[in-house]
Amino acid sequence: MNSVAVEMRDVSKVFGPVKALNQASLTIEYGTIHGVVGQNGAGKSTIIKVLAGIYRHDEGSIFVEGKELKSITPKIIEKCGIHFIHQDRLLVSTATVAEAIFLRNEPTFGPFINHRKMNAQATELLQRYFDLELDPTTLITDLSTAQQKIVQITRSLSQNAKVLVLDEPTAALVTKEVESLFTVLRRLKEEGIAIVFISHYMSEIESICDTVTVLRNGENVGQVSPKEVGIEKIVTMMTNRDTSEMYPRRNVEVGAPVLEVDNLSLASHFDSVSFQVGAGEVVGLAGLLGSGDKEVLQSLFGLLPPDSGTVSIDGTSHKFRSPVNAVENGIAMIPEDRRAHGVAVNLSIAENITLASVDKISKRGFVNRQEEIESVDALIEELGVKTPSGDMLVRNLSGGNQQKVVVAKWLSCDSRVYLLDEPTVAVDVGSKIEIYGLINRLAAEGKGIVFVSSDFEELAEMCDRVLVIYKGEIIGEYEGSSINSEQLLAAASGKKITINRSAV
Numbered sequence: 001m002n003s004v005a006v007e008m009r010d011v012s013k014v015f016g017p018v019k020a021l022n023q024a025s026l027t028i029e030y031g032t033i034h035g036v037v038g039q040n041g042a043g044k045s046t047i048i049k050v051l052a053g054i055y056r057h058d059e060g061s062i063f064v065e066g067k068e069l070k071s072i073t074p075k076i077i078e079k080c081g082i083h084f085i086h087q088d089r090l091l092v093s094t095a096t097v098a099e100a101i102f103l104r105n106e107p108t109f110g111p112f113i114n115h116r117k118m119n120a121q122a123t124e125l126l127q128r129y130f131d132l133e134l135d136p137t138t139l140i141t142d143l144s145t146a147q148q149k150i151v152q153i154t155r156s157l158s159q160n161a162k163v164l165v166l167d168e169p170t171a172a173l174v175t176k177e178v179e180s181l182f183t184v185l186r187r188l189k190e191e192g193i194a195i196v197f198i199s200h201y202m203s204e205i206e207s208i209c210d211t212v213t214v215l216r217n218g219e220n221v222g223q224v225s226p227k228e229v230g231i232e233k234i235v236t237m238m239t240n241r242d243t244s245e246m247y248p249r250r251n252v253e254v255g256a257p258v259l260e261v262d263n264l265s266l267a268s269h270f271d272s273v274s275f276q277v278g279a280g281e282v283v284g285l286a287g288l289l290g291s292g293d294k295e296v297l298q299s300l301f302g303l304l305p306p307d308s309g310t311v312s313i314d315g316t317s318h319k320f321r322s323p324v325n326a327v328e329n330g331i332a333m334i335p336e337d338r339r340a341h342g343v344a345v346n347l348s349i350a351e352n353i354t355l356a357s358v359d360k361i362s363k364r365g366f367v368n369r370q371e372e373i374e375s376v377d378a379l380i381e382e383l384g385v386k387t388p389s390g391d392m393l394v395r396n397l398s399g400g401n402q403q404k405v406v407v408a409k410w411l412s413c414d415s416r417v418y419l420l421d422e423p424t425v426a427v428d429v430g431s432k433i434e435i436y437g438l439i440n441r442l443a444a445e446g447k448g449i450v451f452v453s454s455d456f457e458e459l460a461e462m463c464d465r466v467l468v469i470y471k472g473e474i475i476g477e478y479e480g481s482s483i484n485s486e487q488l489l490a491a492a493s494g495k496k497i498t499i500n501r502s503a504v
């Protein structure tokens with residue numbers, strides 16, 4: 001068998017004024033795990049969509065097992081044994097495990113689906129590939145996200161996949177699930193399958209990939225082995241900049257409380273939550289999945305009205321019954337699910353950015369277009385949003401660049417308190433530094449910031465104080481330079497901790 005499964009040679013793809021791929025190449029071998037990395041907008045999704053037959057490339061050639069494919073459609077690619085596990089493509093939630101694996105491929109008995117055979121085959125496949133005892137009649141909705149990924153992979157294997165392309169497969173997984181997915185991927189690699197792994201998590205790239213293709217501005221800047229060159233080198237190749245100063249320092253005197261939360265409770269989510277955030281202070285909330293951290297933010301923003309307790313801004317107490325009400329009273333929120341709550345994808349970047357701050361740039365009901373262009377251009381530049389202009393529709397931006405638009409939108413309005421829910425999720429290393437810089441700028445302007453993140457290193461490095469939340473209660477508080485991510489993780493998992501109040 002040819003050891004090279006797929007070769008994409010000098011592939012270019014243009015979208016209007018944007019050159020998404022510029023003579024990029026990708027060579028994938030059987031029996032290896034191949035990473036594709038690059039900053040937001042570097043062209044990762046585009047190269048994968050070209051391979052999937054979703055986008056037609058403008059230039060270049062694509063070979064499968066040494067033979068050039070002259071025409072590429074999703075059907076042809078699937079026939080070649082190349083399968084894709086897309087990030088947000090969900091399985092039919094009303095299906096059982098067996099139905100999801102064999103959808104449109106069901107074993108039949110005359111005109112009927114042979115359920116007994118289908119269940120037996122599903123059980124056999126899950127056991128053979130993954131050593132997994134999973135009842136094939138379990139509903140997809142009752143599976144964890146990691147198990148759902150495994151069902152998706154099993155579906156591909158049942159159709160004899162030889163190349164599996166996984167787009168950010170770990171984005172919604174917790175650490176333990178990532179480990180079990182990696183065990184699965186290593187086993188598939190041993191079986192000779194070629195795996196393409198796209199991720200922003202450098203530690204994952206280091207631990208699982210044999211080789212990595214680095215894209216920058218649509219160009220291939222190299223194919224390297226992470227074990228040989230190290231992650232720092234790969235990050236430098238991606239960003240073309242020195243990232244040793246990942247977390248920019250801040251030197252802000254913390255002032256009087258801007259936000260005071262007193263005994264806030266919401267049944268089944270959190271109980272008697274109290275804390276304060278001073279002017280210029282960044283306070284983290286560290287919790288594991290389901291701890292109540294996100295619900296606290298949503299309550300503060302009027303999305304989930306609490307049962308009891310009070311919230312005060314600059315000493316005045318408020319009851320927020322809706323986000324509009326919260327915004328009017330000086331609270332801004334950068335939500336995690338940017339597609340659902342953060343951006344209007346069918347509006348332009350400029351329209352999105354100015355949506356929350358239209359009062360600031362309008363006079364007697366008319367938007368001052370010149371001011372809008374200037375303020376939008378300044379934010380696009382500051383955040384490094386990759387776009388030819390502010391007129392581009394948000395839906396045409398890469399995922400990470402959409403996130404930057406959400407951040408820019410809220411930064412352009414003048415709030416007192418900023419609630420940040422995973423502001424750097426799906427954002428590349430360079431953009432993370434830019435977002436950290438903006439958080440520091442807000443702090444320097446005397447704003448109060450509440451920061452929720454599942455990246456505890458980020459919390460430890462960026463926050464003045466971190467509150468640990470476990471099963472809806474704040475069980476600990478860390479302060480100053482002694483905060484470290486291991487302690488936070490241990491505490492957030494419910495391990496007993498001592499309250500640490502060492503000075504900054």
Ligand SMILES: Nc1ncnc2c1ncn2[C@@H]1O[C@H](COP(=O)(O)OP(=O)(O)OP(=O)(O)O)[C@@H](O)[C@H]1O
Pocket residue numbers: 015016018019020038039040041042043044045046047386387396397398399400401426
């Ligand atoms: N349909 C489209 N129309 C216009 N421009 C597009 C379209 N799809 C992608 N682009 C542009 O092509 C470039 C590459 O985008 P792509 O989605 O491939 O990046 P990416 O590396 O996957 O980024 P991310 O990590 O943020 O997901 C970006 O500048 C993006 O704005």
